[in-house]
Amino acid sequence: MVTAATPxxxxxxxxxxxxHRWRSPVVIGIALAAFASGFGQFGAVAALGDVARSFGRVAxxxxxxxQAGLSGTELGIGLAVIRLASLGGLPxxxxxxxxxxxxxxxxxxxxxxxLTVAAAASxxxxxxxxxxxxxxxxxxxxxxxxxxxxxxxxxxxxRAKAVALVTAGYGVGAGATAVLHSLAxxxxxFRGIFALAVVPLALLPLVARWVSEPDRxxxxxxxxxxxxxxxxxxxxxxxxxxxLAVLAFGIAxxxxxxxxxxxxxxxxxxxxxGTVTAAMVVGAGVAGLGGLLAGxxxxxxxxxxxxxxxxxxxxxxxxxxxxxxxxxxxxTGYVAGVLAGSVFAPAGGAMVNELxxxxxxxxxxxxxxxxxxxxxxxxxVVFGAIADAGNRFGVAALVTFLPxxxxxxxxxxxxxxxxxxxxxxxxxxxxxx
Numbered sequence: 286m287v288t289a290a291t292p293x294x295x296x297x298x299x300x301x302x303x304x305h306r307w308r309s310p311v312v313i314g315i316a317l318a319a320f321a322s323g324f325g326q327f328g329a330v331a332a333l334g335d336v337a338r339s340f341g342r343v344a345x346x347x348x349x350x351x352q353a354g355l356s357g358t359e360l361g362i363g364l365a366v367i368r369l370a371s372l373g374g375l376p377x378x379x380x381x382x383x384x385x386x387x388x389x390x391x392x393x394x395x396x397x398x399x400l401t402v403a404a405a406a407s408x409x410x411x412x413x414x415x416x417x418x419x420x421x422x423x424x425x426x427x428x429x430x431x432x433x434x435x436x437x438x439x440x441x442x443x444r445a446k447a448v449a450l451v452t453a454g455y456g457v458g459a460g461a462t463a464v465l466h467s468l469a470x471x472x473x474x475f476r477g478i479f480a481l482a483v484v485p486l487a488l489l490p491l492v493a494r495w496v497s498e499p500d501r502x503x504x505x506x507x508x509x510x511x512x513x514x515x516x517x518x519x520x521x522x523x524x525x526x527x528x529l530a531v532l533a534f535g536i537a538x539x540x541x542x543x544x545x546x547x548x549x550x551x552x553x554x555x556x557x558x559g560t561v562t563a564a565m566v567v568g569a570g571v572a573g574l575g576g577l578l579a580g581x582x583x584x585x586x587x588x589x590x591x592x593x594x595x596x597x598x599x600x601x602x603x604x605x606x607x608x609x610x611x612x613x614x615x616x617t618g619y620v621a622g623v624l625a626g627s628v629f630a631p632a633g634g635a636m637v638n639e640l641x642x643x644x645x646x647x648x649x650x651x652x653x654x655x656x657x658x659x660x661x662x663x664x665x666v667v668f669g670a671i672a673d674a675g676n677r678f679g680v681a682a683l684v685t686f687l688p689x690x691x692x693x694x695x696x697x698x699x700x701x702x703x704x705x706x707x708x709x710x711x712x713x714x715x716x717x718x
C-alpha cells in the first residue's frame with residue numbers, strides 16, 4: 286500500500302520500489318514532454334483550413350473543394366497519410382523497453398519538434414504532408430512513452446491522477462496551438478504556427494532535468510537483459526493485447542475525423558469568426574479539465590472499465606452532434622466531446638499500463654498507438670469521402686462514428702485493475718518476458 290509522502294518525495298512501493306506522487310517534479314516533467322507532443326501534433330489539425338487555402342484554390346460554390354480550397358478526399362487522404370506515419374511510433378516506443386523510458390522520451394520529443402518546425406517551409410500540400418508525417422512517429426511515441434513513464438513512477442492511488450496530468454499536458458499543448466491559430470492566423474498563417482514549435486523544443490532541457498528512469502524499469506532491466514524491442518509481445522499477453530487493439534481502433538475511428546476536421550469545418554464551411562473558434566477551444570479546455578477530474582475520480586471509485594465505457598459512448602455521440610449542421614451544434618458537440626474524451630483518458634491510460642508487466646509495457650503502448658493509427662486513418666478516409674459527396678458532414682459522422690461504439694464490448698473481456706499494482710497482476714513476470 287502506498288503511504289503518504291510530500292509531493293516531491295519518492296515513497297516506498299511494492300518490492301521496495303521508490304514511487305512518486307502525481308504532483309512530483311518527475312511527473313510534471315513527463316507532462317511537459319506530453320505538452321510538447323500535443324503542440325507539435327495538433328498543428329496539422331488547427332491549421333488545416335490555412336493549409337488548404339494556401340495550397341488549394343478557394344472558389345464560390347457548395348462543394349468542400351470550393352469552400353476549403355482542397356477536396357474532402359484530398360484532405361482525408363493527406364490526414365490519413367499523416368496518421369499512418371504514426372505506425373512508426375510502434376518500433377520507436379518499443380525502444381523504451383530496451384534503452385529506457387527517459388532516453389527515448391527525450392529523443393522522440395526533440396526529433397519530432399524539429400521536424401514540425403521544418404514543415405513550416407513546405408513548398409506544397411503533399412510536401413507538407415510528407416515532412417509533417419516524418420515527425421509524427423516520434424511525437425506519437427512521446428505520447429505513448431509519457432503515459433508509460435507516468436504510470437510506472439506512481440502507485441495505484443496516484444496512477445490515474447498522474448495519467449490525467451500527462452493527458453492534461455498534451456491537451457494544453459494542443460489547445461495552445463488551436464487558440465494561437467484562431468486568434469492570429471492572419472498574422473502567423475500555418476507556417477508561423479509550425480515555426481512556434483521551437484518554443485517547446487527550448488523547454489526540453491528542463492524536461493531532461495526533471496525526468497528520471499522509473500524504478501520499475503531499472504529492476505526489470507537488471508533481471509532481464511533480453512528486453513523486447515520493435516514491439517514484440519509474448520504469446521501469454523497477446524489475447525489481452527488484441528482486445529486493447531480493437532478498443533483503440535474503434536476509439537480512433539471516432540476521434541481521428543472528429544478532431545481532424547473540426548477547425549476546417551468551423552473556419553471554411555460554417556465560417557465561424559476566429560474569436561468564436563478560440564472561445565470554443567478555451568471552453569473545451571475548461572471542460573477537459575473537468576473531465577479529467579471526473580475521470581480520475583470515477584476511475585478510482587467506479588472502476589477503469591465502466592469509466593472507459595462512458596467516455597467512449599460520449600465521444601461518439603458528441604461527434605455526431607458536432608457535425609449535425611449548425612454553429613451551436615459544433616461548439617456544443619466539440620466541448621462535450623473533449624469532456625467525454627477527458628473522462629476516458631485517466632481510466633483508459635491507467636488500465637492499458639496496469640494490464641501488462643514492465644518488460645513489455647512500452648511495446649504494448651506502441652501497439653496501442655498502431656491500432657489507433659489504423660483506426661484513425663480508416664475513419665478519415667471514410668469520413669472524407671462521404672462528406673465530399675454533397676457536403677454531407679452530418680451523414681459522414683453518423684456512418685463513421687456510431688458503429689464504432691460497438692468496441693465497448695471488449696471491456697467486458699478485460700479484468701478490472703482498480704486498486705491493483707502491475708506486480709499483483711503479474712507476480713512472476715516483472716523480471717522476464
